[in-house]
Amino acid sequence: MRKRKFNVKEIPAKTAGEIDDRFQVATPLRGILNKVFPDHWTFLLGEIALFSFIILLLTGTFLALFFDPSMQEVNYQGSYLPLRDVHMSRAYETSLNLSFDVRGGLIMRQMHHWAALLFMAAIVIHMARIFFTGAFRKPRELNWIIGMLMFWLGFTEGFAGYSLPDDALSGTGLRIASAIMLSIPVIGSWVTASLFGGEFPGEIILSRLYILHVFLLPLILLTLITVHVGLVIVQKHTQWAGPGRTNHNVVGERWFPRYVIKQGGFFMVVFGLIALMGGLFQINPIWLFGPYEAAVVSAGSQPDWYVMFLDGSTRLMPAWEIRIWGYTIPPLFWPTVVLPGILSTVPMLYPFIEARLTKDKGHHNLLQRPRDMPERTGLGAAGIAFYLVLAFSGGNDIIADKFDISLNAMTWAGRIGLLIVPPIAYYLARRISLGLQQHDREVLAHGVETGIIKLLPNGQYVEVHQPLAPVDDHGHGELPYVGWTVPKKMNRLGALGPALRGFFKPIEEPVKPRSNGAKPAEISEKEKEKV
């Protein structure tokens, strides 16, 4: 009998061939595997958000196994002694059990919460990157809008999660939410009553938030993330301008294998960081807050950081009550309904507004450096300043207490700051952008400063400049300004990236200078004598 030849090396190719024969996947797969992604660290910010979301799904599923969103009253008999025999809701009891009686429950709760904070932080920083580099311009307006939507969905998702354990802080937050809804003219009381199933707190709100939190919102978020990432693949990634990079190509690394390996590694880093924080830093210690009771409002009751700016706007709002057509509009309405209303819609339209104002209808795949769009950079800085003043005002009682400042002084500082800090930030950012641009232009015209000072016969000192390109009679170059990095030091000439690759230490050998046959030692001796 002939022994069948069995070649192990052929298995992968053969299997792949068999699969392709049936499913015809080779061509599309090749396209995907060969997709090129540009490399810049700021392009990884969105990934942090994506990875945190995955971790939220994983840890959240664990929590859901033990959590019961019921408001039924129980008598706590668990192992946290300071709450023994205290009456509380079943939701709070199961959250305590997760913290003290379920093995690994506490670290899961803490990882879930840190991941939630990180998710929102990464979204915001990612959004800032997109804004300042103009990555939202045509054709990517839709992805900008999706990003904004995801921020507000994450905001709602986080708020719902924060409310689930039914501790004193959750309850205080929900109470404020119900007051906010009540402040809406005409429909306020109807909205509140239908959401809470009657008066606050009612019996039903936790189950509703639970469905939102573990099912509806994650599902919508997941869909949006898929569309978002899908669009990045279809529309291709933007890239920084530079040699060889045009509006019509992408310079970078293939998706497979290097990019995938890097992403896998980065996922592990994010996972590791969240696990580290979940294990080392206590977050949301619900057992200290106690169960929610209407009579309890602790000092230092704050929402999570991403909600804090609304708390801040509420604290800064003067107590102006307005009566129109027989309806009273409480002061709460402006900072918590009108303001977020504006903040959630106007920024979504920003790509169109900017295109209108700059009369720019073009297709853009190259990013802009913040300095090249001073107005936009200024606007972004003003927006960040606005947000920060509000966010810090949200924690103003803690700041007042820990830094020995009067709380009233903090409130007034916040009110005045809200009006004057954003314009100042606008002005400064714009000036700095223009200044940096100016310097680039100077270098293009006169060359790089060499550090060599010449004494002219008439006693004047001048610095010798190394022109970047051939110059005319006056020593002026003719290089156009294109918004790329301009070398500013002699050893950066001709090398736009760092001369040696590597981040912490060089990962390649420096090129040895060629010795033209002569012994290097002798040359250096002779050189020394000459000098």
Add this chain to the structure above:
Amino acid sequence: MLTRSPAARKVTAALRMLAALVLAGGIYTLISPSAQATAPLSAAAQEGKALYDTSCISCHGNNAQGVEGRGPSLLGVGSAAVEFQVETGRMPAARQEAQIERKQPLFDDAEARQLGAYIQELGGGPEIPFAGQTAPAGDIANGGKLFRVNCSSCHAFSGGGGALSSGKYAPTLELSTDRQLYAAMLTGPQNMPVFGDNQLTPEEKYDIISYVQNLKSDVDPGGWGLGRFGPVTEGLAIFLFGMVALAFAALWIAGKS
């Protein structure tokens, strides 16, 4: 029947009124504090008086009568208030500010009790019911309930304190002893309300004390507590630690191309 003139009626009424006033006044002087003040002072109170006359008299005046514009009368504040103020270093006060703060005490606890004895014998008032340093053990869980309802609005759920209006604040309870906690509740120093025995019975006060002391000795099960300030420090941590660490990781990964 003899009818009196209206004038005569007025005179008898006035006489009766006078008699009543004299009687009431006589009873008052018999039981009033000033009557006690003339009683001889105990040994401890005499020591206290000596301390008082050197350190407190400038503001609180002779015989604790108070000095207009400098310090209130201490008659009737009781030994609890004195011990609290002196043990926490608030008294003798240094300068006028929005709120007289806790500082390194000038007197030791024994001297504080002597001062307390002096003011007590001078004018009476609330006293700390237990003699030792530690309060009788209470029910921690009940204390937690009472603490959250009565105290957390100012001192925060963690007892870490919080800001009140106009530069005033509720201090942290980190350093408070059992006696100071009891005295603070009983006497309501400065901007803190008084929690008299009809609001919180002594047993309930012991419960609160047990809870607060347990809160302080309780290790944070979740790791480093970030000062137990709540979401403010958590938000700072995610940016200053989390995002910064990941930005470096991103720089490193993108740099390895």
